[in-house]
Amino acid sequence: MDIASLQNAARTVRKTILRTNARAGQGHTGGDLSETDILVTLFLHVLNLPGRDPQNPDRDRFILSKGHGVCGLYSTLATAGLIDAAWLDDYLTFDSHTPGHPVRQKTPFVELNTGALGHGLPVATGLALAAKRQNRSYRVYVLVGDGELQEGSNWESAMTAAHYDLDNLTVIVDRNTLQLADRTESIVGLEPLADKWRAFGFDLHEARGNDIPDLIRAFEATRTVAGKPHVILAHTRKGAGVSFIEDRAEWHHRIPTTEELERAYAELES
Ligand SMILES: Cc1ncc(C[n+]2csc(CCOP(=O)(O)OP(=O)(O)O)c2C)c(N)n1
Numbered sequence: 001m002d003i004a005s006l007q008n009a010a011r012t013v014r015k016t017i018l019r020t021n022a023r024a025g026q027g028h029t030g031g032d033l034s035e036t037d038i039l040v041t042l043f044l045h046v047l048n049l050p051g052r053d054p055q056n057p058d059r060d061r062f063i064l065s066k067g068h069g070v071c072g073l074y075s076t077l078a079t080a081g082l083i084d085a086a087w088l089d090d091y092l093t094f095d096s097h098t099p100g101h102p103v104r105q106k107t108p109f110v111e112l113n114t115g116a117l118g119h120g121l122p123v124a125t126g127l128a129l130a131a132k133r134q135n136r137s138y139r140v141y142v143l144v145g146d147g148e149l150q151e152g153s154n155w156e157s158a159m160t161a162a163h164y165d166l167d168n169l170t171v172i173v174d175r176n177t178l179q180l181a182d183r184t185e186s187i188v189g190l191e192p193l194a195d196k197w198r199a200f201g202f203d204l205h206e207a208r209g210n211d212i213p214d215l216i217r218a219f220e221a222t223r224t225v226a227g228k229p230h231v232i233l234a235h236t237r238k239g240a241g242v243s244f245i246e247d248r249a250e251w252h253h254r255i256p257t258t259e260e261l262e263r264a265y266a267e268l269e270s
């Protein structure tokens with residue numbers, strides 16, 4: 001798919017997120033919009049999904065460790081034609097295919113139930129180690145929030161991934177500098193974050209995380225380095241794509257009013 005088509009898909013995903021959260025009356029609008037370009041780049045360009053079959057043993061695995069961003073994932077899967085777009089109408093309703101956090105028994109291409117932060121990278125590390133041990137060629141990608149990196153389990157698995165030379169593992173950090181209510185650096189600072197990953201033995205790449213061509217460049221760069229796990233420090237803006245939502249902590253949980261939805265659509269269509 002060419003760049004313009006990917007960017008167009010990202011606009012569709014953003015509109016779907018806004019509409020779906022507004023209809024449900026709940027959601028995590030800021031985090032969904034922050035990760036949109038990363039998910040579109042992954043699902044429409046990077047991931048190898050043979051036959052588009054969620055059970056194919058050779059499929060690349062993707063884990064949304066920041067599980068609260070699930071509406072971004074459903075919106076991307078629907079835009080990619082990997083799930084039925086009508087399922088989004090039931091977002092956050094009981095027993096639907098689209099619950100409020102990822103549930104692997106409910107939605108194809110969800111590999112792990114997440115929501116309690118800090119569990120995606122440990123499981124991704126295990127999946128990547130299993131691929132090596134079983135001589136399988138699939139790759140494992142995991143998207144973590146930056147606030148999520150305050151969970152110590154991430155750093156235990158980072159040590160493990162480097163110890164086992166898991167170059168089939170790529171961590172993407174959604175580095176929007178905000179967590180639930182404030183800046184990461186005001187709550188428990190992460191910097192110097194790039195140096196930390198390098199010190200843990202990772203092959204590190206930085207990218208503009210709301211810029212699809214730059215993300216593609218970073219994903220391609222990870223493929224040129226063997227023998228180490230990879231991390232892309234994706235510099236994003238929470239709420240990216242809608243001016244009055246961007247970089248505001250209150251939009252972690254907020255959803256658009258009818259009037260805000262119209263304004264957001266007008267911005268995305270201009
Ligand atoms: C273990 C755990 N602690 C707390 C929470 C509540 N929580 C949900 S989202 C969130 C903030 C996450 O911030 P970040 O990882 O930076 O995500 P993003 O900015 O992309 O929304 C918190 C604290 C949780 N889901 N799990």
Ligand SMILES: [Mg+2]
Nearest residue numbers: 146147178179
């Ligand atoms: Mg964050």
